[in-house]
Structures are given as structure tokens and as C-alpha cells.
Amino acid sequence: MAEKLRLIKKYPNRRLYDTKTSTYITLVDVKALVLQHEEFQVVDAKTGDDLTRSILMQIILEEEAGGSPMFTSDLLSQMIRFYGNAMQGMMGKYLEGNIKAFNEMQTKLKDQARSVYGENSTSSNDLWAQFLGFQGPAMQSMMTAYMEQSQTMFQQMQEKLQGQTRNLFSGFQFPNKAGAPDETAGKK
Numbered sequence: 001m002a003e004k005l006r007l008i009k010k011y012p013n014r015r016l017y018d019t020k021t022s023t024y025i026t027l028v029d030v031k032a033l034v035l036q037h038e039e040f041q042v043v044d045a046k047t048g049d050d051l052t053r054s055i056l057m058q059i060i061l062e063e064e065a066g067g068s069p070m071f072t073s074d075l076l077s078q079m080i081r082f083y084g085n086a087m088q089g090m091m092g093k094y095l096e097g098n099i100k101a102f103n104e105m106q107t108k109l110k111d112q113a114r115s116v117y118g119e120n121s122t123s124s125n126d127l128w129a130q131f132l133g134f135q136g137p138a139m140q141s142m143m144t145a146y147m148e149q150s151q152t153m154f155q156q157m158q159e160k161l162q163g164q165t166r167n168l169f170s171g172f173q174f175p176n177k178a179g180a181p182d183e184t185a186g187k188k
Helices: 027-035 052-065 073-081 088-117 124-169
Strands: 006-010 016-018 023-025 040-044
Touching: 016 027, 027 040, 027 052, 040 052, 088 124
Parallel strands: 006 040
Antiparallel strands: 006 016, 016 023
């Protein structure tokens, strides 16, 4: 696998150097690598630190600023609230799983469209655009229902974990919060 991994070095002058092609590249070129499913790693040329996530976040930031953002301010705010939360790791896996499921659904729909319309009828993107034009409202409704169901499941999972945590620590005595009634008051 190390042989397949494309190494890109980031220099202090903020330039990216592709060691495979021996050329300097831009974030647009890195985005093209992502779209081509090319495996790569971006490292700091001086320290060797892995900067891949940072570069990918820069690409997302540029895409979001480009006029057709994918994330609403509300969604971004909610995501920020998960940092430092006990559920942070679980949320990352949850989002990753949902993205994979969405990609699988998209691939299946494209494969079905190819089998119906053939490989050469129209380009894959045109076919997908036509499909969404006709089925957009139904797809939106289906995705909304899926997201609501996922959110409900996640909330239930969080409540269950909180309940299990309460049960786990119910045998321990903890100091009362200021102003909370003391259950042991009057008992001797």
C-alpha cells in the first residue's frame, strides 16, 4: 500500500510539491486527485508531520465559499458542538457511515440507470441530472426521512448511553449541586 500512496510535500512557502510528478501543484490539483480516488498523503517538508486532513479541510472551505455550499450554518454549528463532547468519536463514525451509505445508494442508482439507458445514451452526470430533475422531490423526501430517522436513532442511542451511565454511577454518592435538595438531610 505504501507504494500506491502518492506523497505530496508542503513547503514553508505554502507550495505543494508532488513527488510522483516532480512538479508543484495547487489545491485544485489535490482536489482532482480526490475526485480520481487517488490515495495520497500531504506531509510538511520540514517536519514530516501529516497535513492531509488540513489540506482536505482547505479544499472543503474553498468549496463552501464557492457559492453553492453543502453545509448550512446550523449544521456547522451543531458539528462544532460535538468537539470535546463525549460523543465526538461516535459522531465522526456516524457521519462517515452515512456518507458511505449515500455513496453506495448513488452508485446503485447510476448502475441501474446505465442498465436501462445504456452506457452511451448520455453522460453519467447528464443522466444523474435528468433523474434528479424528475425524481428530485421524491429523493429529497426520502433523504429527509432517512436523516430524520438517523437523527432519532442517534438521539435514542445518546439517551440510552446517558441512562446506562446514570445506572452505572447510581451507587456512588456525589456532592450535591448548589441549591439541590439533599436526599440524606434528616436521615440519621
